[in-house]
Amino acid sequence: METFFSRREAVLERMAAAAVRAGRAPQDIELVAVSKTQPPEIIREAHESGQSVFGENRVQELLSKVPALPSVLTWHLIGHLQSNKIRKVLPVCALIHGVDSMPLARDMDRIAGELGLFPKILLEVNVSGEASKFGFPPETLLRDLPNLLGLQRVSIEGFMTMAPLTDDPQKIRPVFRALRTFRDRCANEAGIPLTILSMGMTNDFEIAIEEGATHVRIGSALFGSR
Numbered sequence: 632m633e634t635f636f637s638r639r640e641a642v643l644e645r646m647a648a649a650a651v652r653a654g655r656a657p658q659d660i661e662l663v664a665v666s667k668t669q670p671p672e673i674i675r676e677a678h679e680s681g682q683s684v685f686g687e688n689r690v691q692e693l694l695s696k697v698p699a700l701p702s703v704l705t706w707h708l709i710g711h712l713q714s715n716k717i718r719k720v721l722p723v724c725a726l727i728h729g730v731d732s733m734p735l736a737r738d739m740d741r742i743a744g745e746l747g748l749f750p751k752i753l754l755e756v757n758v759s760g761e762a763s764k765f766g767f768p769p770e771t772l773l774r775d776l777p778n779l780l781g782l783q784r785v786s787i788e789g790f791m792t793m794a795p796l797t798d799d800p801q802k803i804r805p806v807f808r809a810l811r812t813f814r815d816r817c818a819n820e821a822g823i824p825l826t827i828l829s830m831g832m833t834n835d836f837e838i839a840i841e842e843g844a845t846h847v848r849i850g851s852a853l854f855g856s857r
């Protein structure tokens with residue numbers, strides 16, 4: 632019978648194989664279990680199977696689950712965030728993956744000051760240039776990066792992106808590669824590491840790992856299809 636445990640073992644094996652193919656150490660890649668739509672009982676089972684980092688994309692849903700589960704779980708916000716929800720999100724999230732504008736980052740910095748927090752964030756980059764996507768266009772980010780890095784409280788740990796929705800690896804790989812190259816360029820210009828690359832989901836995590844992902848965000852391969 633398929634259980635969370637068996638699905639997770641299979642995902643970890645595929646992650647490790649992709650890492651080895653790319654000459655990377657499997658332990659350098661973090662599995663973020665995307666638990667959106669899953670009830671607390673299922674997340675509890677996932678935790679008992681060894682998973683401790685969970686990603687949610689909706690703030691309301693995240694806030695309803697956190698108090699229902701053990702406080703040792705680590706929560707990441709992976710979806711789009713609106714300014715009016717920052718105050719509630721900052722105290723419960725270890726990493727915020729989708730910061731996509733200068734005003735949002737500024738608001739976050741101000742509120743973090745009021746709350747006495749130092750949030751870790753990733754900037755979402757729209758490397759594929761799809762009009763429907765959130766994220767900084769690379770040229771905008773190059774312009775804004777010095778101001779972003781000058782924020783007092785917010786710590787920019789790296790970048791996040793979403794690949795186009797397609798099964799064609801030929802269309803996906805260049806997007807992940809572009810994020811990594813762009814990260815290397817920004818890190819070099821700014822003189823800081825920008826260590827984290829959050830890219831890869833159920834359908835494309837192996838490609839993402841081969842192209843340098845440090846965090847993969849996986850839902851359906853772990854929990855079954857939503």
Ligand SMILES: *Cc1c(COP(=O)(O)O)cnc(C)c1O
Nearest residue numbers: 665688709832833848849850851
């Ligand atoms: C839902 C979601 C995922 C996980 O998607 P799966 O295809 O189920 O692995 C990853 N990242 C974001 C931002 C998501 O919203």
